[in-house]
């Protein structure tokens with residue numbers, strides 16, 4: 312939902328000269344000789360929730376990894392809050408970017424040997440240099456936000472998948488990022504716990520957190536998103552306001568995709584588990 316920060320629709324915001332927080336222009340990326348992104352344009356304004364939907368292999372995760380600087384396109388521009396991500400020159404700059412961009416994905420990748428509380432304070436203390444007592448206070452506030460204040464001293468192995476995912480979201484928030492990217496964060500969850508994670512994300516969106524969501528939860532995407540991008544085979548086939556894209560898609564390909572996508576209630580549907588794409592990103596999940 313649009314926050315007070317950006318009370319304008321994207322077109323109006325652009326017309327008013329408001330620069331998107333995230334801006335991709337003509338992004339092309341190949342793995343070897345295989346083109347995967349073929350000219351991606353995408354705008355996310357501060358306070359917006361933007362969803363990326365599309366079939367498996369269409370490039371959704373690759374787009375998110377480009378936004379965090381984990382992948383560098385061969386061509387095009389990627390900007391996050393004025394920083395040219397595609398031109399970052401040093402590891403230090405990359406770390407600076409990752410402090411500002413939270414990334415939550417299907418595999419929660421919590422530190423198993425640390426309590427929930429310590430999972431939330433380790434990066435703020437070690438990476439941001441925050442005072443431990445201060446970081447602890449913030450951690451308790453965040454645990455309340457994700458409805459897990461009674462689990463501060465539990466270890467990840469003692470929590471359900473949905474609870475671990477909520478800790479992962481709190482951990483991302485503990486870095487006080489400018490935006491959070493969510494990559495199919497409910498896909499590996501038991502259907503019964505999907506709803507509790509979506510509730511937490513819904514609250515964040517309502518609070519005005521800028522979010523980019525890759526999701527197969529179409530109903531949820533329609534409900535929370537200001538804008539939706541539909542990807543297929545490395546291109547954005549169509550994008551627009553959520554209700555327009557879901558209710559009156561223009562492209563036959565979008566129509567076909569939506570016709571084959573179950574739009575069951577969020578608690579009754581979870582996409583099948585997917586390959587653990589994010590494992591190689593583990594050490595970036597700060």
Ligand SMILES: Nc1ncnc2c1ncn2[C@@H]1O[C@H](COP(=O)(O)OP(=O)(O)OP(=O)(O)O)[C@@H](O)[C@H]1O
Nearest residue numbers: 342347365366367368369370371372373374585588
């Ligand atoms: N590291 C890599 N090396 C080679 N090919 C890759 C790599 N990562 C992704 N790909 C390929 O790039 C394409 C896009 O992958 P991506 O993970 O972005 O798709 P996706 O839309 O997120 O799919 P899914 O819905 O299954 O998660 C796929 O064909 C995938 O096999």
Ligand SMILES: [Mg+2]
Nearest residue numbers: 371372373588
């Ligand atoms: Mg993916």
